[in-house]
Structure formats: structure tokens, C-alpha cells
Amino acid sequence: MEDELQIAMADLDEEKTLRLVKERIQAGYTSVDIIESCRRGVEIVGEKYSDNDYFLSDLIMSEEILKEVMRILEPHILVNDSKNGSMATPIVMGTIEGDIHDLGKNIIIYLLRSSGYRVYDLGVDVTPERFVQAVSETNASVLGISVLLSFCISSIKKVVDLLADAGLRDKVKIVVGGYPVNQKVKEFTGADFYANDVTEALKIYREILEQ
The missing domain is CATH 1.10.1240.10 (Methionine synthase domain)
Structure with a gap:
């Protein structure tokens, strides 16, 4: 039907x-x-x-x-959904510094929240330092970074490096999403996963959170 x-x-x-x-x-x-x-x-x-x-x-x-x-x-x-155990799993998401595009990010956030996940949306044009601060403050196990402008990709690498410097890198899975991302971007930035469409991104988040 x-x-x-x-x-x-x-x-x-x-x-x-x-x-x-x-x-x-x-x-x-x-x-x-x-x-x-x-x-x-x-x-x-x-x-x-x-x-x-x-x-x-x-x-x-x-x-x-x-x-x-x-x-x-x-x-x-x-x-x-307040009794859903997944609510205890914090997720931090935002669009990287220099970029204000948030279409894909917003859709993923809505879908994750509808499943009961607790998502902290940092918005757009988020500095690497702010991402690290948010991960530390929320004890997030997943960090999603959205990017559409290719010249902003180097800032994502800075997020990963700062997380390592803060001793937080091993405590959080990093997902990079957006039109320009691919395997090379994942390797360059040091992220754990990448997706350039909403369907694939949602699948990745759910797999991480259900582990």
C-alpha cells in the first residue's frame, strides 16, 4: 500500500x-x-x-x-521517546568554520532526534576550538562535521588534531558529511567516517550508535 x-x-x-x-x-x-x-x-x-x-x-x-x-x-x-535509552548517547553536530550551509546537517539532526537521540546542534561557521569544547562539555561519543565548501576542509583536520591534543580523540567517532567529501578527505582530515548524502550519513550514525 x-x-x-x-x-x-x-x-x-x-x-x-x-x-x-x-x-x-x-x-x-x-x-x-x-x-x-x-x-x-x-x-x-x-x-x-x-x-x-x-x-x-x-x-x-x-x-x-x-x-x-x-x-x-x-x-x-x-x-x-523520552524513555528511549538512546537519549543517553550525546551527539555533537555543526558546520565547520567558514561555511554556512546546513541543509544536510539539519535533516540528519531532525531524523536522529526523532529516533530519540540527544543531539547538540552548534549551528554553522563553527570554529575547531568550539567543536572540541562541545565534545568535552557534553562527553559526546559522536561528532558530526558538515562541510560544503572545499576550502574549509583543512579546518576539519584542525578539529581532529585539537581533539588529539586534548586527549579526546579516542573517545569520539568523527563523521564528516557534505558534497565534497570522499575517501581522500576522510584520510586527510583523520575522520572515522564520511558521507555525501543524507541516506548514507543516517546509516553511518545509526550503526555507530547501535554498537
């Missing part, structure tokens, strides 16, 4: 998506079930973008719709 919510999200039909979300809340669906349908819709948007059927503006639109979905779901996530 086709999932109406997934289709509405994939079609970027904001009015229908939000209506279906509210109807499913009233019908007793869990926040995780609802966001999973939206996640699959976002995946389709990403696939259409990769196939040149959608444009960058469509990706941005999907983010805006997802923000509204999460705004509606947030009170229910806090109520329904």
Missing part, C-alpha cells in the same frame, strides 16, 4: 504533508513512524535531485517542509 505521507513529502506538497502529519498524530501514530515516512519522502527528493529532476531550490523546500513537520512533532517526540 502506498504511503500518502511519503508521497506528499516527495511531491513537496507542504499543505498535504502537514495535514497528514496532524491526522496521524491524532490517530495515534508514533513520532518515529511519522518521521520515517517523511524521511523516505526526503530520500526520494534527493534521488530526484541526483537525477536532475529536482533543483537545489527543491532540496531547500524539502528542508523547510521538514522543519515544519518537526515543529509539529517536537512535543510528541519529547513525550513519546
